[in-house]
Amino acid sequence: MVRSTASRTSHGQVLAANVDTVAVTVSLADPVRPVRIERMLALAWESGATPLVVLTKADACADTPRAVAEVTAVAPGVEVLVTSASTGEGMDALADAVSDTIVLLGPSGAGKSTLGNRLLDQDLLATGAVRVSDGKGRHTTAWRELLPLPHGGVLLDTPGLRGVGLHEVGDGLDQTFAEIIELADDCRFSDCAHGAEPGCAVLAAVEDGRLTRRRLDSYHRLQREVTYAASRTDARLRAELKRPVKQISRQIRAIKKSPNFKS
Numbered sequence: 001m002v003r004s005t006a007s008r009t010s011h012g013q014v015l016a017a018n019v020d021t022v023a024v025t026v027s028l029a030d031p032v033r034p035v036r037i038e039r040m041l042a043l044a045w046e047s048g049a050t051p052l053v054v055l056t057k058a059d060a061c062a063d064t065p066r067a068v069a070e071v072t073a074v075a076p077g078v079e080v081l082v083t084s085a086s087t088g089e090g091m092d093a094l095a096d097a098v099s100d101t102i103v104l105l106g107p108s109g110a111g112k113s114t115l116g117n118r119l120l121d122q123d124l125l126a127t128g129a130v131r132v133s134d135g136k137g138r139h140t141t142a143w144r145e146l147l148p149l150p151h152g153g154v155l156l157d158t159p160g161l162r163g164v165g166l167h168e169v170g171d172g173l174d175q176t177f178a179e180i181i182e183l184a185d186d187c188r189f190s191d192c193a194h195g196a197e198p199g200c201a202v203l204a205a206v207e208d209g210r211l212t213r214r215r216l217d218s219y220h221r222l223q224r225e226v227t228y229a230a231s232r233t234d235a236r237l238r239a240e241l242k243r244p245v246k247q248i249s250r251q252i253r254a255i256k257k258s259p260n261f262k263s
């Protein structure tokens with residue numbers, strides 16, 4: 001699982017490897033941020049692991065059904081679990097969904113380590129209160145921690161993600177926006193970009209309300225981001241490939257200029 005680094009170089013940062021399940025944790029105590037969920041799901045799908053959305057802090061949510069509906073709408077094909085570490089809600093379902101290696105991913109303060117402790121049946125992971133002013137976490141978990149689960153499998157707790165840059169994401173984006181890809185099957189042109197083309201089935205779905213404009217805009221934006229990241233990687237690759245040739249031609253010039261050189 002790789003994301004773009006905060007330094008915005010064209011290199012990615014490996015977040016986790018060899019995971020079976022990526023649990024994208026989202027706090028129900030905060031308003032739903034769809035793009036953030038889409039970004040995390042794209043990374044999760046791209047890794048080849050099975051994504052799972054774990055909604056935390058159900059006890060602190062005024063309208064859970066509405067929040068669940070909002071999240072489900074941006075997570076096609078992904079199981080969405082409602083949990084509360086405070087009341088124990090959803091903990092059995094979560095334990096059932098966990099098999100083999102599971103990584104907890106999400107912003108600081110989402111409740112990853114608290115969930116982890118529930119799954120571990122012990123308080124092994126440090127947890128910390130969120131800031132009262134804005135509800136943001138304080139980055140309590142500072143490093144990734146791998147722990148064996150009591151009923152088999154392994155848990156990987158991670159530090160809160162500050163940003164989720166998409167790096168070398170391909171199929172992951174299509175899986176995240178699966179319903180758009182499905183609609184696109186019916187576009188008149190096979191290379192339709194769903195911008196202003198005639199006979200675009202995706203735009204038709206936006207027109208009649210089957211697809212939200214926000215969702216399509218998000219798809220386009222993340223697609224542009226991925227293309228841009230790829231072009232930067234390509235530019236770097238090209239430069240790296242050219243370097244030896246440059247060095248060799250410099251050496252040839254130097255030899256030709258040397259007094260001993262006879263052509």
Ligand SMILES: Nc1nc2c(ncn2[C@@H]2O[C@H](COP(=O)(O)OP(=O)(O)OP(=O)(O)O)[C@@H](O)[C@H]2O)c(=O)[nH]1
Pocket residue numbers: 056057058059060083084085086087106107108109110111112113114115126127128129130137138139140141142158159160161
């Ligand atoms: N009300 C409520 N609070 C919760 C629940 N789960 C976690 N919290 C609180 O949320 C805060 C953050 O929890 P953590 O588990 O430290 O969050 P984290 O995602 O590990 O955060 P980082 O390590 O900073 O990335 C703590 O004060 C927890 O007690 C829950 O189900 N309900």
Ligand SMILES: [Mg+2]
Pocket residue numbers: 112113114126127140141157158159160
């Ligand atoms: Mg933590």
Ligand SMILES: [Zn+2]
Pocket residue numbers: 184187188192193194195197199200201202203
């Ligand atoms: Zn189209």
